[in-house]
Amino acid sequence: MKDVVNVGIVGFGTVGSGTARILLEQKSLLRKRTSTSVNLKWICDKDITSDRGFQVPEGILTTDIDQLMDDPELDILVELIGGIEPAKTFILQAIEKGKHVVTANKALLATHGFEIFEAASKKGVEVGFEASVGGGIPCIKALKEGLVANNVSTVLGIMNGTANYILTRMTMEGLAFDHVLKQAQELGYAEADPTYDVEGIDTAHKLAIMSTLAFGQRIGLDDIYTEGISKITPLDISFATELGYSIKLLAIGKKNSHESVDVRIHPTMIPKDHLLSQVNGAFNAVYFVGDSVGKVMLYGMGAGQMPTGSAIVADIVDIARDITRGCTGRVPALSQPFDSIGPPRIKPVESICCKYYFRFTVMDKPGVLSRISGILGEEEISINSVVQKGRASKASSVPIVMLTHEAQEGRVKKALKEIDSQDFILDETMIIRIEDMKALEES
Amino acid sequence: MKDVVNVGIVGFGTVGSGTARILLEQKSLLRKRTSTSVNLKWICDKDITSDRGFQVPEGILTTDIDQLMDDPELDILVELIGGIEPAKTFILQAIEKGKHVVTANKALLATHGFEIFEAASKKGVEVGFEASVGGGIPCIKALKEGLVANNVSTVLGIMNGTANYILTRMTMEGLAFDHVLKQAQELGYAEADPTYDVEGIDTAHKLAIMSTLAFGQRIGLDDIYTEGISKITPLDISFATELGYSIKLLAIGKKNSHESVDVRIHPTMIPKDHLLSQVNGAFNAVYFVGDSVGKVMLYGMGAGQMPTGSAIVADIVDIARDITRGCTGRVPALSQPFDSIGPPRIKPVESICCKYYFRFTVMDKPGVLSRISGILGEEEISINSVVQKGRASKASSVPIVMLTHEAQEGRVKKALKEIDSQDFILDETMIIRIEDMKALEES
Numbered sequence: 104m105k106d107v108v109n110v111g112i113v114g115f116g117t118v119g120s121g122t123a124r125i126l127l128e129q130k131s132l133l134r135k136r137t138s139t140s141v142n143l144k145w146i147c148d149k150d151i152t153s154d155r156g157f158q159v160p161e162g163i164l165t166t167d168i169d170q171l172m173d174d175p176e177l178d179i180l181v182e183l184i185g186g187i188e189p190a191k192t193f194i195l196q197a198i199e200k201g202k203h204v205v206t207a208n209k210a211l212l213a214t215h216g217f218e219i220f221e222a223a224s225k226k227g228v229e230v231g232f233e234a235s236v237g238g239g240i241p242c243i244k245a246l247k248e249g250l251v252a253n254n255v256s257t258v259l260g261i262m263n264g265t266a267n268y269i270l271t272r273m274t275m276e277g278l279a280f281d282h283v284l285k286q287a288q289e290l291g292y293a294e295a296d297p298t299y300d301v302e303g304i305d306t307a308h309k310l311a312i313m314s315t316l317a318f319g320q321r322i323g324l325d326d327i328y329t330e331g332i333s334k335i336t337p338l339d340i341s342f343a344t345e346l347g348y349s350i351k352l353l354a355i356g357k358k359n360s361h362e363s364v365d366v367r368i369h370p371t372m373i374p375k376d377h378l379l380s381q382v383n384g385a386f387n388a389v390y391f392v393g394d395s396v397g398k399v400m401l402y403g404m405g406a407g408q409m410p411t412g413s414a415i416v417a418d419i420v421d422i423a424r425d426i427t428r429g430c431t432g433r434v435p436a437l438s439q440p441f442d443s444i445g446p447p448r449i450k451p452v453e454s455i456c457c458k459y460y461f462r463f464t465v466m467d468k469p470g471v472l473s474r475i476s477g478i479l480g481e482e483e484i485s486i487n488s489v490v491q492k493g494r495a496s497k498a499s500s501v502p503i504v505m506l507t508h509e510a511q512e513g514r515v516k517k518a519l520k521e522i523d524s525q526d527f528i529l530d531e532t533m534i535i536r537i538e539d540m541k542a543l544e545e546s
Numbered sequence: 547m548k549d550v551v552n553v554g555i556v557g558f559g560t561v562g563s564g565t566a567r568i569l570l571e572q573k574s575l576l577r578k579r580t581s582t583s584v585n586l587k588w589i590c591d592k593d594i595t596s597d598r599g600f601q602v603p604e605g606i607l608t609t610d611i612d613q614l615m616d617d618p619e620l621d622i623l624v625e626l627i628g629g630i631e632p633a634k635t636f637i638l639q640a641i642e643k644g645k646h647v648v649t650a651n652k653a654l655l656a657t658h659g660f661e662i663f664e665a666a667s668k669k670g671v672e673v674g675f676e677a678s679v680g681g682g683i684p685c686i687k688a689l690k691e692g693l694v695a696n697n698v699s700t701v702l703g704i705m706n707g708t709a710n711y712i713l714t715r716m717t718m719e720g721l722a723f724d725h726v727l728k729q730a731q732e733l734g735y736a737e738a739d740p741t742y743d744v745e746g747i748d749t750a751h752k753l754a755i756m757s758t759l760a761f762g763q764r765i766g767l768d769d770i771y772t773e774g775i776s777k778i779t780p781l782d783i784s785f786a787t788e789l790g791y792s793i794k795l796l797a798i799g800k801k802n803s804h805e806s807v808d809v810r811i812h813p814t815m816i817p818k819d820h821l822l823s824q825v826n827g828a829f830n831a832v833y834f835v836g837d838s839v840g841k842v843m844l845y846g847m848g849a850g851q852m853p854t855g856s857a858i859v860a861d862i863v864d865i866a867r868d869i870t871r872g873c874t875g876r877v878p879a880l881s882q883p884f885d886s887i888g889p890p891r892i893k894p895v896e897s898i899c900c901k902y903y904f905r906f907t908v909m910d911k912p913g914v915l916s917r918i919s920g921i922l923g924e925e926e927i928s929i930n931s932v933v934q935k936g937r938a939s940k941a942s943s944v945p946i947v948m949l950t951h952e953a954q955e956g957r958v959k960k961a962l963k964e965i966d967s968q969d970f971i972l973d974e975t976m977i978i979r980i981e982d983m984k985a986l987e988e989s
Contacts, residue, residue, distance in 0.1 A: 125695050125838055135882045136694055233692070239839035241692025249676070249684025251579055252568050252859035378845065381824050386841075395568055395856035396682035396846060398829075402821065403842035413838035416695035428873035439578045 108423040111145035111171040113193055114183035115164075118207055118234070119146070120155040121412030122181060126419070127157070137420055139427045145171045172196055179422055181415060182206040191215055198222045198230075203431070205418040207234035207411055213308035213324055216315070220436045229425065230436045231418025236262065236309040239410030240403040241417060242389040246316055247438050253393025255317040256546050258356040262309040264385035264405040265293045265300035266332050266352040270370075271383040274340050274349060280333060292385065302331030303368040306354045313389070314356035314366050316438050320447045322356075322366055328452040330369035339462060339533055342490065342504050346460075348372035349380040350535065357543055365450040372460055372537040379540075394546045453513035458487070458537040463503045463522070464530035471527050472503065478521050479507070482514040500529045506537065551866040554588035554614040556636055557627035558607075561650055561677070562589070563598040564855030565624060569862070570600070580863055582870045588614045615639055622865055624858060625649040634658055641665045641673075646874070648861040650677035650854055656751035656767055659758070663879045672868065673879045674861025679752040680705060682853030683846040684860060685832040689759055690881050696836025698760040699989050701799040705752040707828035707848040708736045708743035709775050709795040713813075714826040717783050717792060723776060735828065745774030746811040749797045756832070757799035757809050759881050763890045765799075765809055771895040773812035782905060782976055785933065785947050789903075791815035792823040793978065800986055808893040815903055815980040822983075837989045896956035901930070901980035906946045906965070907973035914970050915946065921964050922950070925957040943972045949980065 110126065112119050126133075126143040133141050144163060151164040168189075171177055180197035182204060184190050190211050194204050195218075204223065206212070212219070212235055223230045233243045237260070246255065261267050265287060272283045284301065287293035299305040307327045314322045332352050343350050353371035358364045373380050378400055382388040387405025392398055404410035425431040437444060465471045476486060490504040507515075519532050553569065555562050569576075569586040576584050587606060594607040611632075614620055623640035625647060627633050633654050637647050638661075647666065649655070655662070655678055666673045676686045680703070689698065704710050708730065715726045727744065730736035742748040750770045757765045775795050786793050796814035801807045816823050821843055825831040830848025835841055847853035868874040880887055908914045919929060933947040950958075962975050 121838070129695060129697075129838075132697065133695070135886060138878075138883070240842060241688050244687065244692050245684045245844075248864065249687050249860050250856065251863045252572060252576070252856045254572075254575065376824070378821070378824050381819070381821050393682075393856065395564070395852040395859075397850075397853055399683060399844070399846035401688075401842070401844050404840045407840075409838040410840055413693065413695045413836065416838075417692050420694045421691065424876050425873070428871075428876050430868070430871035430873035430876065433867050433871050433873065433876075435581075440581070443578060 105427050107140045107142050108178045109142050109144040109176050110179045111177050112181045113147045115146050115148035117408045118411045119183040121408035122415045125412045125416045139423050141423050179203045198226050203229045203422045205231040209235040209308035213311040224441045229422050233418045234411045234414035237387050237389050238405040239413045240401045242401050250393050253395050255393045256358045257392035258313045258317045259390040260354050261382050261388050262354050263306045268385045277337050301333050303329040306368045310354040318358045320445050322447045326447045326449045328367035332370050343372050347375050363448045363450045392546045455512045456509050459507045460535040461505045462533040464500050466527045467501045479518050482518040484510040548870050550583045550585050551621045552585050552587040552619050553622045554620045555624045556590045558589050558591035560851045561854045562626040564851035565858045568855045568859045582866050584866050622646045641669050646672045646865045648674040652678040652751035656754040667884050672865050676861045677854045677857035680830050680832050681848040682856040683844045685844050693836050696838050698836045699801045700835035701756045701760045702833040703797045704825050704831050705797050706749045711828045720780050744776050746772040749811045753797040761801045761807050763888050765890045769890045769892045771810035775813050786815050790818050806891045806893045835989045898955045899952050902950045903978040904948045905976040907943050909970045910944045922961050925961040927953040
């Protein structure tokens with residue numbers, strides 16, 4: 104039995120450092136738990152001189168990826184550089200050389216995952232990607248192994264810590280989006296270019312991975328309707344709070360009875376007493392509905408050096424166990440054989456039905472409410488409640504907020520196009536979808 | 547490679563039926579996911595004639611356990627009869643015959659787990675027990691595999707659905723304990739003898755298992771301070787709500803820096819905005835703190851036919867994968883080698899420190915508050931706030947509620963003994979421990 108498993112990390116940034124620290128500092132713990140020695144043999148990065156705050160053993164740092172690729176003793180390549188290239192090339196090269204791969208690279212998996220999984224499957228090597236969704240939360244293992252007995256019909260979640268941090272502070276402190284974003288950037292919680300996080304793209308990468316696993320269809324980025332949080336105002340949050348909701352950037356994956364799937368990401372109003380409403384700050388949550396298990400939620404840090412490192416090392420240990428026991432490929436990368444994963448059958452967003460929050464910005468004059476409700480009525484959108492408040496004395500516009508009963512997205516878009524062309528409308532109408540969660544939680 | 551794994555279920559009750567249904571109805575799903583045929587070969591029960599609501603293939607029902615024990619083709623025995631005997635004998639017998647075991651039997655594992663794990667370890671067979679804690683929630687897999695890179699310092703949770711259901715209804719509807727219990731019994735949510743559930747014993751079984759896994763010490767039932775919910779009144783719940791807390795039967799396992807562990811179960815006041823406060827009804831939650839991952843919570847149905855069946859089948863699939871790939875024992879039953887699990891080092895409950903809620907039932911006369919606070923002061927228990935309300939016109943007693951700052955349990959007990967011996971005290975003082983969760987959530 105092989106009793107040392109050699110690991111090489113490519114990408115010595117935040118997550119790479121966290122992973123290296125765990126492998127070095129918890130070596131004896133890991134040995135006790137796995138009866139195997141997991142040995143950090145290489146760390147490769149363009150920058151191998153900056154201080155990462157801990158001691159790296161001599162001789163393992165290199166700037167030359169070929170030292171890893173050409174090392175026949177290297178068992179597992181851990182790709183932590185992120186982005187598409189050169190990550191993709193490195194991973195495919197490692198697979199070609201018969202090395203197992205662990206990656207946290209959701210962007211790469213969401214766009215080129217199948218190519219990677221197919222190559223790995225042909226070579227008989229494993230690809231671990233627990234850290235690609237939900238940071239330290241063991242949600243991929245839960246889905247693939249813990250819930251293996253279930254047809255999973257729903258994958259939901261708050262999967263981006265930056266967006267959730269911003270929404271949480273906007274809610275708790277009544278602050279504007281731009282203001283919180285700027286502070287988050289200063290604190291290092293948000294990237295200089297925050298587009299991926301706040302516009303839902305990072306969440307879409309994760310939903311593509313999770314819904315592919317859960318539903319057995321090749322769901323890609325283009326299949327997912329994606330809308331971010333940058334248009335949410337403190338006014339919307341205060342109305343939502345008043346109406347008993349919180350606003351979350353929710354990833355929704357729902358398989359319908361006829362196997363078509365509804366995959367979308369958008370700011371969503373969730374009842375305040377729902378568990379997902381209580382997921383605040385940089386925390387993430389992933390929520391499944393299975394036909395046997397019912398509802399299951401996993402909660403934890405969705406990013407960060409050590410939480411993500413925890414997930415990476417869990418993958419390394421899983422593969423190390425398989426290597427030393429001679430059973431690599433024991434759990435396939437996907438939930439089912441690669442070639443049985445079908446093409447996506449996507450429900451167009453226009454055909455979804457949910458309740459809506461509209462905030463109209465109107466001139467304060469007679470007849471406006473009647474005209475709006477008339478147009479909505481023509482599209483069979485029925486109004487559940489209206490909140491109109493007295494305008495501030497000097498304001499020329501007032502907000503009117505409406506909650507609808509269940510309506511069809513296509514008709515809503517049509518009605519709002521018509522409404523927004525009226526001369527009493529002073530600004531684009533804000534729409535937020537409301538999920539009471541009951542339909543999503545049905546198995 | 548062995549391509550059929552044969553399973554025998556002993557105990558065709560609620561969970562046995564759920565497990566059998568999943569194995570029969572999801573056979574092709576399981577085959578697709580595992581590349582193995584998991585075959586339900588035997589179901590053994592004293593009663594094999596009652597209708598369980600689904601079709602059982604001919605020839606697999608038996609009343610004779612020896613048919614399973616003596617079947618050389620039987621790979622996995624699934625013990626679902628519960629209780630100590632004959633479950634223990636059956637499990638040890640199966641292990642002796644080289645069969646793997648899956649069980650949901652927390653009472654057995656909490657009391658005789660080591661004997662079973664030791665026997666299995668000697669024989670080189672696996673023991674799966676995911677369903678013994680948290681029903682369908684994959685919490686044992688999360689702890690042993692997903693968080694393998696972590697020193698886990700805290701295991702917390704709401705681990706009994708019946709007790710949580712009762713507390714939730716008492717909270718939502720202001721009902722008395724006895725009233726809700728009776729309804730729960732009528733609805734089948736509580737046993738005819740509810741002692742295990744409402745007095746915390748079932749929770750103690752689960753905490754014994756989880757804290758043994760998490761802390762690497764042999765923690766047994768006797769090590770765990772256990773207090774149930776039967777004394778909680780609607781008055782306490784209404785005070786707690788008013789003060790910003792909910793009351794939960796919380797299982798607490800905390801390893802201190804000097805490796806001593808604090809393991810206890812009691813009604814606990816938790817801040818209303820903490821995630822665990824939102825775990826309502828029959829749901830369970832298990833909450834870990836690891837040194838790399840930070841806080842992780844898993845939530846789901848803690849009992850029930852199909853959720854528990856989901857966890858049993860996950861264990862069966864895990865073992866089936868190991869059998870077919872020839873790597874049984876890949877993940878040890880415990881988190882570390884059997885013989886490295888040390889004896890328990892328990893922190894006595896008298897030495898814990900937390901905040902307290904006291905509800906005194908006193909005669910409404912001058913000087914009472916001063917006398918009470920005097921006695922508390924002598925034990926260095928300092929009062930954070932006092933709530934005293936006008937008495938109902940005809941009542942001879944009034945409740946006084948006090949919240950303390952952090953105090954030591956031993957001193958609290960001493961002070962209350964003194965207070966309860968005063969002639970103005972009309973009923974035993976109610977104590978509820980308050981956890982603001984911050985100390986418990988430190989890693």
